[in-house]
Amino acid sequence: MATSVSASASDRIEKRDHRGRLHGIRAFWRDFIAIAFNPYRPELHYMRGPGPAWRAKHGQHPPAGSR
Numbered sequence: 001m002a003t004s005v006s007a008s009a010s011d012r013i014e015k016r017d018h019r020g021r022l023h024g025i026r027a028f029w030r031d032f033i034a035i036a037f038n039p040y041r042p043e044l045h046y047m048r049g050p051g052p053a054w055r056a057k058h059g060q061h062p063p064a065g066s067r
Helices: 002-036 052-058
Strands: none
Touching: none
16 A cells, blocks of 8 residues: 555656656747747847937048948
8 A cells, every 4th residue: 555655656746847847848949939039139229339410419520431
């Protein structure tokens, strides 16, 4: 009788471990897809320096090699 009780307890532990691994795998793929297919591209919105409006306001001319 003691073996049947310990067998059912070990079955529950194995099921819990299996669910934990499955949860970890699902979480990895969910995070991977969210990062890989994220439409936000900050490099497209990055300002690389003062623009023409700033130069006009401050009386500066663009560098010689920019044209």
